[in-house]
Amino acid sequence: xxxxxxxxxxxxxxxxxxxxxxxxxxxxxxxxxxxxxxxxxxxxxxxxxxxxxxxxxxxxxxxxxxxxxxxxxxxxxxxxxxxxxxxxxxxxxxxxxxxxxxxxxxxxxxxxxxxxxxxxxxxxxxxxxxxxxxxxxxxxxxxxxxxxxxxxxxxxxxxxxxxxxxxxxxxxxxxxxxxxxxxxxxxxxxxxxxxxxxxxxxxxxxxxxxxxxxxxxxxxxxxxxxxxxxxxxxxxxxxxxxxxxxxxxxxxxxxxxxxxxxxxxxxxxxxxxxxxxxxxxxxxxxxxxx
Numbered sequence: 328x329x330x331x332x333x334x335x336x337x338x339x340x341x342x343x344x345x346x347x348x349x350x351x352x353x354x355x356x357x358x359x360x361x362x363x364x365x366x367x368x369x370x371x372x373x374x375x376x377x378x379x380x381x382x383x384x385x386x387x388x389x390x391x392x393x394x395x396x397x398x399x400x401x402x403x404x405x406x407x408x409x410x411x412x413x414x415x416x417x418x419x420x421x422x423x424x425x426x427x428x429x430x431x432x433x434x435x436x437x438x439x440x441x442x443x444x445x446x447x448x449x450x451x452x453x454x455x456x457x458x459x460x461x462x463x464x465x466x467x468x469x470x471x472x473x474x475x476x477x478x479x480x481x482x483x484x485x486x487x488x489x490x491x492x493x494x495x496x497x498x499x500x501x502x503x504x505x506x507x508x509x510x511x512x513x514x515x516x517x518x519x520x521x522x523x524x525x526x527x528x529x530x531x532x533x534x535x536x537x538x539x540x541x542x543x544x545x546x547x548x549x550x551x552x553x554x555x556x557x558x559x560x561x562x563x564x565x566x567x568x569x570x571x572x573x574x575x576x577x578x579x580x581x582x583x584x585x586x587x588x589x590x591x592x593x594x595x596x597x598x599x600x601x602x603x604x605x606x607x608x609x610x611x612x613x614x615x616x617x
Contacts, residue, residue, distance in 0.1 A: 334602040335556040336611070338532060339589070340365040340489075340564045342393055342461070345372030345379075346575055353567035353586040355381050358388045361590035362598055363567075364607045367393035367461055370449035371402045373575070379453045389607030391459030391487075392450045394443065394476065396466050397422050402445040410435035411442065426469050436471060443475050447483040459608040461489040461564075468516040477527050487530040487608035489562060490521035493538040501551030504539055513538075530612050533559035542566055542580030546591035553597040560611060565589065 341354045344366035351374055357363035368378055368390055382390045395401075397418050401408050405416030410428055412418055419425045428435045450457060460467075460480055467473050467488070477485070491513065498504045506514075521531045536552050537544065544565050552563065567589060568582035576582065588594060598605065 334604050335558055336560045336604045336606050337362075337553070337556060337598075338365055338389075338560065338562040338606055338608055338611070339363050340367060340391075340459075340461075340562055341567055342367045342463070342564055343369060343372070343566060344382075344390070344393065345369040345375035345377075347372075347568065347573040348374050348377055349568045349570045349573035350374070350566075350582075351378045351381055353569045353582070354378075354388075355385060356569075357565075357567050357586060357589035358385055362594055362605055363388075363565075363589050364605050365389040365391060365458055367391045367459070368450065368453075368455075369393050369395050369399065369463070370446050370453075371395060371400050379455065382453075382455055387607075389458035389609050390455045391457060391461065391608065392446060394446055394460065394462040394467065394472075396439070396442065396462060396472065397425055397464050399463060401442050402449050403442050408438040408442050411438055422464060422466065426466075429469065429471050439472065440475050440479065443472075444479050447479055451483055456609065457484045457486075459487040459489065460485055465489075465491050465513070465517075468513060468520055470516070470519070473520050473523055477523065477529070481527070485529060486612040488524050489535060489564070490517050490524060490531045491535045491538055492517045492521060493536055494534050494557060495539075497534075497552060497555040497557060498536070498539050500555040501548055507539070510538055530608070532562040533557065534561040535564065536561060537564040542577060542582075542585070544585045544588050545581070546584075546588045546593055549588040550591070550593045550597040553594065553601055553603055556601065556603060560606075
């Protein structure tokens with residue numbers, strides 16, 4: 328951690344830990360050499376075992392669960408979650424259709440609960456302390472998923488989570504920006520999620536950055552956001568990797584640029600100049616830097 332009392336606090340999280348060796352290596356470098364404080368683990372990712380091994384030798388890295396319920400593979404056998412997967416045994420890619428199935432079909436909700444529990448159990452078997460929880464593509468904005476995450480997560484030590492509410496003013500202070508259609512649609516669900524989590528005693532950052540520039544967090548943008556952080560606790564989430572074309576990558580994402588944004592001297596200089604305190608979710612929930 329850095330900075331003085333009363334300074335803005337910033338959690339810097341890398342999503343998709345365990346998706347690829349390229350992603351894992353970038354997360355390790357971003358933590359060792361840069362400002363990265365947390366990573367969100369895909370327990371069924373292709374490189375999950377490598378991610379866990381790296382996390383065990385990085386005791387300062389806060390590792391949370393990145394629930395995957397879309398665009399990935401389940402922990403349970405596909406035959407146990409037939410309403411959630413396609414003919415190839417992978418989660419469906421159409422989130423609107425998957426969300427409707429979960430909402431209207433009781434069997435799908437039972438399968439969903441079983442899969443969420445299985446992912447929490449898989450994380451618990453790693454022996455890592457659960458720093459936080461979020462979901463791939465922010466699918467935990469779905470009210471049914473949110474409710475299950477709360478109910479099941481409490482049994483596994485859930486104490487902090489992401490509700491992706493991105494204030495536009497700090498973003499616009501760096502570059503001209505307008506709210507996207509997707510952002511406007513998601514915003515009410517994000518606010519509802521934040522209220523549900525806080526009522527349940529789960530800590531939620533005051534602001535989250537990464538939506539407007541998802542996959543495009545350049546060093547200049549990160550340094551600019553750091554310079555314009557609001558008071559309180561903010562989370563900045565990124566998607567670093569050593570290669571832009573790793574298997575399973577999202578087309579158009581600038582993964583190497585996001586790694587550079589974590590380790591660039593300008594980023595570290597911006598943190599020091601603003602007096603930002605870099606923390607993990609667990610530092611916050613345990614009262615360190617609260």
